[in-house]
Each structure stands twice: as C-alpha cells, then as structure tokens.
Amino acid sequence: MRRITNILSKNWAVLIVIIAATFFRFYRLGEFATFLADEGRDAIIIKRIVTFEHWPAIGAPTSVGHVFLGPFYYYFIAPWLLIFNFNPSGLAYGMAVFSTISLIIFYILLKKEFGSRNAFISLFLASFSYVLIDSSRFSWNPNPLPFFSFLTAYFFIKAVQSGKYYFFILFGAFLSFSIQLHYLALGLALPMIIYLFFDLYRNRSALIKRLLSYSMAVLSFTLFISPLIIFDLRHDFLNSKSLLSLLESGAGIGGGGILKKIIDTFSLTNLYLFNVNFGFGITITIIFLILIFFIFSWFRSNKSLAIYTLFFFGTMIVVALYPGPKHSHYLGTIYLFYIILIGTALDDISKQEVLGKVLVALFLASFAYLSVVNYKFLWSEPNNQIGQAKEIAQFIKKKIISPKFNFAVQPDGWQEDSYLYFLELDGKVPQDRRQAKVGDEMIVVCGNPCDPVKSRSWNITMFGKAKIEGQWQINGVTIYRLVHDRSEKL
Numbered sequence: 001m002r003r004i005t006n007i008l009s010k011n012w013a014v015l016i017v018i019i020a021a022t023f024f025r026f027y028r029l030g031e032f033a034t035f036l037a038d039e040g041r042d043a044i045i046i047k048r049i050v051t052f053e054h055w056p057a058i059g060a061p062t063s064v065g066h067v068f069l070g071p072f073y074y075y076f077i078a079p080w081l082l083i084f085n086f087n088p089s090g091l092a093y094g095m096a097v098f099s100t101i102s103l104i105i106f107y108i109l110l111k112k113e114f115g116s117r118n119a120f121i122s123l124f125l126a127s128f129s130y131v132l133i134d135s136s137r138f139s140w141n142p143n144p145l146p147f148f149s150f151l152t153a154y155f156f157i158k159a160v161q162s163g164k165y166y167f168f169i170l171f172g173a174f175l176s177f178s179i180q181l182h183y184l185a186l187g188l189a190l191p192m193i194i195y196l197f198f199d200l201y202r203n204r205s206a207l208i209k210r211l212l213s214y215s216m217a218v219l220s221f222t223l224f225i226s227p228l229i230i231f232d233l234r235h236d237f238l239n240s241k242s243l244l245s246l247l248e249s250g251a252g253i254g255g256g257g258i259l260k261k262i263i264d265t266f267s268l269t270n271l272y273l274f275n276v277n278f279g280f281g282i283t284i285t286i287i288f289l290i291l292i293f294f295i296f297s298w299f300r301s302n303k304s305l306a307i308y309t310l311f312f313f314g315t316m317i318v319v320a321l322y323p324g325p326k327h328s329h330y331l332g333t334i335y336l337f338y339i340i341l342i343g344t345a346l347d348d349i350s351k352q353e354v355l356g357k358v359l360v361a362l363f364l365a366s367f368a369y370l371s372v373v374n375y376k377f378l379w380s381e382p383n384n385q386i387g388q389a390k391e392i393a394q395f396i397k398k399k400i401i402s403p404k405f406n407f408a409v410q411p412d413g414w415q416e417d418s419y420l421y422f423l424e425l426d427g428k429v430p431q432d433r434r435q436a437k438v439g440d441e442m443i444v445v446c447g448n449p450c451d452p453v454k455s456r457s458w459n460i461t462m463f464g465k466a467k468i469e470g471q472w473q474i475n476g477v478t479i480y481r482l483v484h485d486r487s488e489k490l
Contacts, residue, residue: 095144114305142181146332191313
C-alpha cells in the first residue's frame with residue numbers, strides 16, 4: 001500500500017491528467033455517441049458475430065472505390081456489445097476505455113524511451129486533443145488508428161534495435177491491424193521500407209539472420225490479414241480488382257505538386273490537432289525545423305526519435321497523395337508521431353531555466369484552452385442518436401404487419417442501419433434488397449418531406465406499384481407503410 005502511495009505522490013500531475021482525460025472521454029457519452037448509418041451497419045455485423053450468426057472475413061467498405069477493409073475492428077470491439085447486453089452504446093464505451101488505457105501505455109512507453117518530462121508533455125497533448133477525444137467517444141473503425149500506428153512504429157523500432165524475433169512478429173501484426181482500420185495506414189510501410197535498406201546494410205555481416213527476422217514480420221502480417229486474403233481468393237480477387245481500378249482511375253492518388261500537398265496536409269494536421277490555422281510561411285518554417293530536428297536526432301545517436309520523425313514524414317506524404325477532402329480521421333496515422341516531436345521539442349525548451357518552463361506552461365495552457373472550447377458535450381444539448389433510433393425502431397415494429405416486409409429510408413442510406421439494428425434485435429429482419437426480394441409491405445422512413453409513391457429511388461421503386469396504407473410522425477421523421485397497389489387503370 002505504501003509503495004502505491006509513493007508512486008501516486010511522485011506522479012500526481014500524471015494522475016490528474018489521466019483523470020481529466022478519462023472524464024472528457026466518458027462524460028455524457030451515451031447521450032452524444034454517434035449512431036448513424038455506418039455505426040448501425042457495424043452494430044448489425046458485430047451483433048451477428050456475438051450471436052455466432054456470421055463471422056465476416058471482410059470489414060467496412062471504403063468511402064471511395066468500395067474497397068473492403070479487413071475485419072479486425074469488428075472482432076476487436078465486439079465484446080463490448082455483449083458486455084452492454086446489445087446496447088450499441090457499449091461499443092462507444094469500449095472505444096473510450098481503449099482510448100484511456102492507450103494514454104497510460106503511451107505515457108509508460110515514452111517515459112522509458114525519452115524520460116518522464118517528455119512523456120508527460122506528450123501525454124498532456126494526447127489527453128486534451130479535441131480530435132483524439134472526439135474519436136474516442138463513438139465506435140468507428142478509424143478511431144483506434146492513432147494508437148495502433150504508434151504501436152506499429154514502437155515495435156518496429158524495438159525490432160530493429162534489439163533484433164528480437166517477437167518484436168518483428170509484433171510490428172508485423174500491428175501493421176496488419178492498422179491497415180485493417182484504414183487503408184491510409186499503408187503510409188506506415190513507407191518509413192519501414194526506407195529504414196529497412198539502411199538496417200540491412202548496417203547488418204550486412206548477418207544478412208541472412210536479419211532477413212529471417214523480417215520474414216517473421218511478413219508472416220505475422222499475412223496471418224492477421226489472412227481473412228481478407230481468403231475472401232479475395234474465394235471471390236475472384238474482387239477486392240484487389242477494386243483497389244487496382246481505384247488506383248488506375250486516379251481517384252486513389254492525386255496529381256499536382258507533392259510539396260504543396262504536404263504543406264496543405266501539415267496545415268490540416270495543426271488545425272485538427274491544435275485548432276490553429278497557421279499561414280503558409282509558419283507552416284513551411286515548422287516543416288523545415290522538423291527536418292533539422294530529424295538530422296540532429298540522427299547524428300546525436302537518438303535513433304528512436306529519428307525513426308519516429310521518419311514515420312511522421314512517411315505517413316504525411318502518403319496522406320498528402322490522397323486527392324479527396326482530408327477529413328480528420330484520414331490523418332490518424334500522423335497525430336501521435338507529431339505529438340512525440342512536439343513533446344521532445346518542449347522538453348528541450350523546458351530545460352532552459354525559468355523562462356523555458358514558463359513558455360512550456362503557457363503553451364500547454366493555451367493548447368488546453370483551444371481544445372476545451374471545442375468540447376461541445378460539456379454544454380450543448382445531446383443529440384441522443386442511439387435513443388432516438390431505438391424509439392423510432394420500436395414505433396416501426398408496431399406498424400409492421402407482415403413478416404415479409406421491405407424497408408427503405410429517404411434520403412437513401414440516411415440512418416437506415418441504425419433503425420435496422422434495433423428491428424433485428426426484436427426479430428424483425430426485412431427482405432434482402434440486394435437480392436431484389438419483395439415482401440408484402442414496405443416501411444419508408446423520411447428524414448425530409450417526401451412522397452414515397454412518387455420516389456425515383458430504386459430502394460423504393462423495387463417494391464413495385466404501391467399505395468400508402470399508413471402515415472405517422474415521430475421524433476421529426478415521417479414513417480409510411482406501403483402496400484402493393486393491385487388496382488387496374490380503367
């Protein structure tokens with residue numbers, strides 16, 4: 001007991017930050033958790049995993065190109081749905097628990113690598129960052145990516161420094177997990193490949209042994225991504241063809257000047273992470289300083305820091321090549337590497353007597369303020385998406401007459417699976433629209449004013465000629481019950 005007290009007394013600042021981070025990740029979580037189409041789809045799939053109805057070999061499709069991810073995230077988060085008795089808020093709580101534990105591990109690993117002050121500053125930044133808090137408060141496959149990217153790099157560094165096989169196995173596994181969370185995690189492979197050539201040259205006297213070590217990583221990667229590989233083999237390389245088609249069309253990799261793309265991506269990183277929009281000149285200056293930082297780290301034999309910097313630039317370049325809008329989760333691979341670099345720089349500044357400590361304290365206080373003003377869950381009214389979806393689904397259940405029914409929403413795809421999840425829990429499963437199966441009635445949920453009988457959406461017209469048999473309103477949506485119109489025109 002005395003030992004625990006001593007540890008806590010020596011780490012009181014760390015404890016306060018972790019308590020604050022935990023509070024921000026759990027406060028009013030169920031009321032604010034996102035539960036729209038993607039989250040509803042995932043909940044249905046995870047529910048079927050938990051009940052042993054279906055174990056998928058693929059994960060969610062990408063928003064561009066319809067390329068499937070691996071299924072890792074579904075199995076990773078599935079226990080939380082069972083723990084919460086199929087309440088989908090359990091998936092959000094699972095993410096919040098994971099995020100909180102990740103912060104503790106992040107601190108411990110950085111403390112061993114760079115010292116307690118560096119680790120504390122990095123922990124503070126990761127704990128209060130709005131974008132990292134936001135992604136920890138709902139369930140979605142890209143949300144764990146920042147920490148999985150960090151662990152991939154951490155185990156890679158440990159592997160090349162120690163040469164131990166189990167570190168090679170771990171970095172191969174975590175690279176597989178990261179790519180299954182989001183394909184932009186392929187950016188993690190770029191710094192690995194760059195460093196691999198240096199590492200093989202450095203260990204050229206034991207080249208065969210080193211190649212065997214890397215082969216362990218390849219085998220580990222292949223093992224954990226094998227469900228996706230097996231799916232592709234069984235379906236005539238459907239996923240591979242979709243990916244190749246995406247790349248050939250140019251939708252996966254943008255053209256234009258790479259330097260400008262990197263600068264723009266770095267600007268977005270600062271905007272998402274610090275809620276600050278730097279001008280072009282400041283952005284260029286910071287990138288230049290990080291390059292100098294990398295060179296300095298390399299020559300002062302701080303290879304770990306140099307490799308983290310390499311991961312920062314490698315992931316930045318790959319994300320920069322993506323041509324579409326760069327949403328905050330697209331930069332998930334970058335965040336913690338950038339935080340480590342900032343933590344190291346601030347650690348060095350804090351060593352400069354009183355002035356350095358004051359400057360670092362002001363920076364952290366400003367960062368916390370700029371982050372907290374974005375915490376809408378502290379003062380805004382909750383959206384209660386889970387509760388509303390459940391209430392609407394329970395209302396729909398009472399209006400379903402035939403066990404063979406079709407279901408659609410307007411606009412297409414809008415929250416459809418969030419309703420279907422609760423309907424399926426109650427044993428109400430609609431006819432499979434993908435197989436063009438038509439039931440005796442159709443339920444249509446309209447988020448905006450609509451006339452389902454005159455709709456041009458195939459999701460509705462596939463039901464055939466129909467007439468409205470019932471119409472109701474609840475929670476701002478309109479629900480229609482359609483039946484087949486068998487009347488003949490005179």
